[in-house]
Amino acid sequence: MKSYRIVVLPGDGIGPEIVDAALAVLDKIQELAGDFRLSYDFRQAGAAYYLEHGETISEETIEAIRKSDATFKGPVGLPGVRRPDGTEAGVLGGILRIGFDLYANIRPIRLFPKVATPLRDKVPESIDYVIVRENTEGLYASRGRGLVMEQAATDTLLLTRKGCERICRFAFDLALRKAKGAPEDNRRRVTLVEKSNVLRSFYFFREIFAQIAKQYPAVEAENLYVDAAAAALVMKPEHFQVIVTENMFGDILSDLGGATIGGLGMCPSSNVGDERAYFEPIHGSAPDLIGKNRANPLSQILAAGMMLDYLGRKKDAALLDQAIWRALEKDLFRISSGQVEGGAKGVAAALKGELERCYQDRK
Numbered sequence: 341m342k343s344y345r346i347v348v349l350p351g352d353g354i355g356p357e358i359v360d361a362a363l364a365v366l367d368k369i370q371e372l373a374g375d376f377r378l379s380y381d382f383r384q385a386g387a388a389y390y391l392e393h394g395e396t397i398s399e400e401t402i403e404a405i406r407k408s409d410a411t412f413k414g415p416v417g418l419p420g421v422r423r424p425d426g427t428e429a430g431v432l433g434g435i436l437r438i439g440f441d442l443y444a445n446i447r448p449i450r451l452f453p454k455v456a457t458p459l460r461d462k463v464p465e466s467i468d469y470v471i472v473r474e475n476t477e478g479l480y481a482s483r484g485r486g487l488v489m490e491q492a493a494t495d496t497l498l499l500t501r502k503g504c505e506r507i508c509r510f511a512f513d514l515a516l517r518k519a520k521g522a523p524e525d526n527r528r529r530v531t532l533v534e535k536s537n538v539l540r541s542f543y544f545f546r547e548i549f550a551q552i553a554k555q556y557p558a559v560e561a562e563n564l565y566v567d568a569a570a571a572a573l574v575m576k577p578e579h580f581q582v583i584v585t586e587n588m589f590g591d592i593l594s595d596l597g598g599a600t601i602g603g604l605g606m607c608p609s610s611n612v613g614d615e616r617a618y619f620e621p622i623h624g625s626a627p628d629l630i631g632k633n634r635a636n637p638l639s640q641i642l643a644a645g646m647m648l649d650y651l652g653r654k655k656d657a658a659l660l661d662q663a664i665w666r667a668l669e670k671d672l673f674r675i676s677s678g679q680v681e682g683g684a685k686g687v688a689a690a691l692k693g694e695l696e697r698c699y700q701d702r703k
């Protein structure tokens with residue numbers, strides 16, 4: 341029996357609620373698959389932890405992550421919990437992404453059946469792309485280092501050759517690995533989103549992208565300015581297969597993409613480096629939804645699927661995906677205005693039933 345060590349960080353706000361739902365689904369998958377086990381190491385980190393301990397995460401937890409096979413993280417942070425410099429104290433991105441050099445932030449944007457989208461006439465198959473957000477540099481490299489004076493403040497955008505090269509390669513490899521091309525024409529296509537009409541740093545990124553693209557003749561490569569990209573994600577999302585971009589642009593565009601597929605509650609992500617990875621929703625801890633039994637856990641459950649895939653449990657990941665797809669198709673639960681009737685528990689219960697049917701059909 342193969343066993344994997346998973347550090348679980350339930351997080352703040354709705355975190356524990358949606359992580360619970362995702363773990364219930366993962367437990368069901370282990371029972372049905374029968375040939376692997378996840379052993380969970382639960383740890384506290386985030387805004388509530390900071391209030392109590394004066395730090396966002398402990399050294400022991402960092403060490404546990406270092407020794408684990410993967411980390412499963414809920415949303416963290418609370419808007420009121422800030423450091424003396426005004427930035428949010430509960431967030432872990434800087435610590436884990438930079439600390440473990442998890443340079444690729446993978447954010448699938450995919451429209452599921454019966455999920456209401458504000459884009460008229462879009463069917464599920466027409467929105468299915470992945471944003472590859474560079475996760476360790478860009479404007480956020482300035483995190484905690486900005487210069488604030490009495491009458492002015494500045495943060496610096498940093499792009500390195502190594503950083504641009506590895507993220508571009510990651511994007512092209514992903515374009516080849518993905519089951520399908522862009523919905524528009526089924527072509528494999530990587531779009532670099534940048535702003536080289538204004539900033540020299542982005543022209544540097546663009547030239548590196550062009551060099552890497554030459555090594556992938558089977559993939560179409562194109563550039564798009566970030567402002568035009570924002571419009572295109574609304575006007576013709578079917579055009580995209582893989583988007584690669586700078587840290588802050590990826591942060592913003594992934595929320596925009598999320599809004600087109602039923603809200604951020606539909607958006608999982610992985611933070612991947614050469615040796616380690618963690619999996620989380622792209623959204624925050626939504627404190628306004630605590631205790632209302634309306635939180636959509638699919639972001640966290642889809643993140644669990646990405647984790648299974650990363651651990652090499654490709655079939656189980658695919659069956660989970662199928663169960664989610666079918667459950668939505670059958671209206672077992674309904675996502676509207678970014679929330680779900682029946683709450684996270686209801687979704688987990690419905691998915692457990694659907695998973696039984698999917699594993700059964702597979703035989």
Ligand code: IPM
Binds near residue numbers: 431591622
């Ligand atoms: C995200 C989040 C984080 C980020 C915040 C909470 C620091 O918005 O993962 O997209 O900006 O990276």
Ligand code: MN
Binds near residue numbers: 591595
């Ligand atoms: Mn964000």
